[in-house]
Amino acid sequence: xxxxxxxxxxxxxxxxxxxxxxxxxxxxxxxxxxxxxxxxxxxxxxxxxxxxxxxxxxxxxxxxxxxxxxxxxxxxxxxxxxxxxxxxxxxxxxxxxxxxxxxxxxxxxxxxxxxxxxxxxxxxxxxxxxxxxxxxxxxxxxxxxxxxxxxxxxxxxxxxxxxxxxxxxxxxxxxxxxxxxxxxxxxxxxxxxxxxxxxxxxxxxxxxxxxxxxxxxxxxxxxxxxxxxxxxxxxxxxxxxxxxxxxxxxxxxxxxxxxxxxxxxxxxxxxxxxxxxxxxxxxxxxxxxxxxxxxxxxxxxxxxxxxxxxxxxxxxxxxxxxxxxxxxxxxxxxxxxxxxxxxxxxxxxxxxxxxxxxxxxxxxxxxxxxxxxxxxxxxxxxxxx
Amino acid sequence: xxxxxxxxxxxxxxxxxxxxxxxxxxxxxxxxxxxxxxxxxxxxxxxxxxxxxxxxxxxxxxxxxxxxxxxxxxxxxxxxxxxxxxxxxxxxxxxxxxxxxxxxxxxxxxxxxxxxxxxxxxxxxxxxxxxxxxxxxxxxxxxxxxxxxxxxxxxxxxxxxxxxxxxxxxxxxxxxxxxxxxxxxxxxxxxxxxxxxxxxxxxxxxxxxxxxxxxxxxxxxxxxxxxxxxxxxxxxxxxxxxxxxxxxxxxxxxxxxxxxxxxxxxxxxxxxxxxxxxxxxxxxxxxxxxxxxxxxxxxxxxxxxxxxxxxxxxxxx
Numbered sequence: 220x221x222x223x224x225x226x227x228x229x230x231x232x233x234x235x236x237x238x239x240x241x242x243x244x245x246x247x248x249x250x251x252x253x254x255x256x257x258x259x260x261x262x263x264x265x266x267x268x269x270x271x272x273x274x275x276x277x278x279x280x281x282x283x284x285x286x287x288x289x290x291x292x293x294x295x296x297x298x299x300x301x302x303x304x305x306x307x308x309x310x311x312x313x314x315x316x317x318x319x320x321x322x323x324x325x326x327x328x329x330x331x332x333x334x335x336x337x338x339x340x341x342x343x344x345x346x347x348x349x350x351x352x353x354x355x356x357x358x359x360x361x362x363x364x365x366x367x368x369x370x371x372x373x374x375x376x377x378x379x380x381x382x383x384x385x386x387x388x389x390x391x392x393x394x395x396x397x398x399x400x401x402x403x404x405x406x407x408x409x410x411x412x413x414x415x416x417x418x419x420x421x422x423x424x425x426x427x428x429x430x431x432x433x434x435x436x437x438x439x440x441x442x443x444x445x446x447x448x449x450x451x452x453x454x455x456x457x458x459x460x461x462x463x464x465x466x467x468x469x470x471x472x473x474x475x476x477x478x479x480x481x482x483x484x485x486x487x488x489x490x491x492x493x494x495x496x497x498x499x500x501x502x503x504x505x506x507x508x509x510x511x512x513x514x515x516x517x518x519x520x521x522x523x524x525x526x527x528x529x530x531x532x533x534x535x536x537x538x539x540x541x542x543x544x545x546x547x548x549x550x551x552x553x554x555x556x557x558x559x560x561x562x563x564x565x566x567x568x569x570x571x572x573x574x575x576x577x578x579x580x581x582x583x584x585x586x587x588x589x590x591x592x593x594x595x596x597x598x599x600x601x602x603x604x
Numbered sequence: 605x606x607x608x609x610x611x612x613x614x615x616x617x618x619x620x621x622x623x624x625x626x627x628x629x630x631x632x633x634x635x636x637x638x639x640x641x642x643x644x645x646x647x648x649x650x651x652x653x654x655x656x657x658x659x660x661x662x663x664x665x666x667x668x669x670x671x672x673x674x675x676x677x678x679x680x681x682x683x684x685x686x687x688x689x690x691x692x693x694x695x696x697x698x699x700x701x702x703x704x705x706x707x708x709x710x711x712x713x714x715x716x717x718x719x720x721x722x723x724x725x726x727x728x729x730x731x732x733x734x735x736x737x738x739x740x741x742x743x744x745x746x747x748x749x750x751x752x753x754x755x756x757x758x759x760x761x762x763x764x765x766x767x768x769x770x771x772x773x774x775x776x777x778x779x780x781x782x783x784x785x786x787x788x789x790x791x792x793x794x795x796x797x798x799x800x801x802x803x804x805x806x807x808x809x810x811x812x813x814x815x816x817x818x819x820x821x822x823x824x825x826x827x828x829x830x831x832x833x834x835x836x837x838x839x840x841x842x843x844x845x846x847x848x849x850x851x852x853x854x855x856x857x858x859x860x861x862x863x864x865x866x867x868x869x870x871x872x873x874x875x876x877x878x879x880x881x882x883x884x885x886x887x888x889x890x891x892x893x894x895x896x897x898x899x900x901x902x903x904x905x906x907x908x909x910x911x912x913x914x915x916x917x918x919x920x921x
Contacts (some may be wrong), residue, residue: 420626476629
């Protein structure tokens with residue numbers, strides 16, 4: 220009996236181990252790009268294009284009278300002791316002058332061996348200190364003075380220095396607050412409009428009988444199969460006729476009316492027992508009151524699902540705002556971000572990443588608190604679909 | 605003065621009242637555009653002027669002939685619009701990511717479908733890329749894919765150092781590699797998204813008795829998966845596959861736009877991107893509509909094939 224129990228426990232332990240190891244790998248792969256994004260967004264321009272990449276933005280300083288003074292290192296001379304005869308491996312190496320570094324293990328990037336290249340041959344070496352030519356810029360009486368010095372390497376220290384000004388630079392270059400406002404405003408309007416109109420038409424299709432109902436519903440269903448691309452051209456021409464280009468109307472109004480929302484809510488309403496309504500009818504409720512006080516409160520999960528999907532769809536929509544909006548102040552967040560890349564910031568990855576951080580982190584924070592809501596909504600859409 | 609309606613008329617009145625807002629919008633922004641798009645696909649309409657009266661000529665099937673037909677040039681059969689076939693191939697190539705994403709989502713869902721500490725934390729974490737602004741994610745990946753300083757090539761070089769191979773890294777955003785790059789990026793973004801949650805819900809719906817019965821029959825985990833789990837979740841797999849294929853034909857615009865503007869040399873231009881180029885960049889409204897309708901036809905046919913042949917493989921309770 221005892222042996223059996225311990226066997227089961229062992230199996231359970233092994234399972235748990237596999238579970239956590241597998242998940243850790245996935246978590247690592249998921250999280251590293253985000254850390255890379257944040258790390259890059261806090262780097263100086265000069266530190267962005269450095270190989271191997273720095274994970275933590277830092278700067279170098281020397282101590283003078285106990286004060287930190289930032290310096291630029293122009294040239295480093297490192298004394299080395301040659302340890303081995305020619306190093307045979309032809310490896311890709313990080314260079315610094317003609318002193319090379321090689322990682323011993325790729326998962327331990329900080330653990331490095333030093334090599335030196337003489338006549339195309341590599342020798343393993345041990346660095347023994349050295350000197351650096353540094354540049355200090357001093358301000359006195361409003362004038363800047365540049366000093367060059369040669370000091371021992373051991374006097375140069377490193378310190379972490381996140382460049383928060385990247386974020387202010389981005390905000391100065393692009394009206395990010397405006398992009399945010401546009402995206403949120405459009406998404407809220409579209410969501411409210413779509414949920415209300417879809418619920419109303421869903422109710423009419425599911426509960427009321429009127430001439431031509433089934434034919435009309437078939438027309439709704441048929442258009443659901445047609446890809447968005449088909450509508451794109453005529454809608455664009457229509458927006459031009461209505462003179463809605465570059466306005467909130469173009470961003471909001473065409474997105475409100477959805478055959479999908481109508482279909483989904485109709486299906487849900489069909490499942491609500493009719494008895495409740497009959498009782499209300501006997502009590503003298505009209506259709507409007509039945510809709511408001513019986514149908515809507517009973518379909519909260521379906522309404523929540525539609526809300527989530529509509530909001531997300533509008534929030535992520537890229538093509539439509541790209542087409543109908545021209546001026547900067549009308550751009551939504553995704554289009555604004557893409558535009559930011561095209562206006563000469565295409566290679567300034569620290570600024571681009573700062574923009575990306577601003578576009579993602581607030582939403583991540585909101586999501587962490589509301590994720591249950593999302594998950595339930597998705598589950599429901601799968602069951603209904 | 606009160607107008608009294610009969611009970612029947614009252615119902616019809618309310619029905620149209622409820623229907624009115626959606627129906628009006630539906631007619632203006634869906635029904636009318638669908639009809640006009642169909643008409644547009646038979647029309648040559650390329651001027652910049654969008655004002656009435658439209659400067660159009662009816663060209664019959666010319667647009668479709670230009671899109672789909674071949675002609676002989678110096679004895680060699682050539683497509684009238686070779687770009688189109690190229691872009692169609694790009695679209696189909698990118699859809700190779702669908703089975704990968706589905707398998708990844710299923711594996712993740714299987715791992716997460718255990719009663720263990722921190723499952724909700726992991727689920728939330730894996731869902732993050734889906735929640736994030738897509739353009740931001742693509743920008744991030746553009747930086748990861750950077751040849752000289754990007755994260756991925758750094759990793760490849762480090763691995764090369766370790767095994768003493770001379771790995772230089774890959775030019776991810778080149779005509780040769782951009783499609784695999786987009787698939788990898790899509791995999792990272794989508795693996796923990798909607799599909800994983802749908803799979804999780806499906807897995808939780810599998811009755812426990814079936815697993816117990818399998819255990820009594822002496823099935824190991826592998827057999828249990830293929831004999832119980834896989835058939836029981838096949839409706840979800842089918843649903844995800846159909847939706848992904850429908851989406852796949854229309855996908856890739858945003859990623860291609862932000863990553864390389866459909867390039868290099870059109871290597872990442874999908875059908876959706878070609879439609880965008882045709883109507884927005886070159887104002888070929890008629891031709892753009894033709895491509896869009898052809899895309900609809902493709903989606904329609906593949907969905908029917910999926911229903912016919914895929915439906916047989918699905919096990920319904």
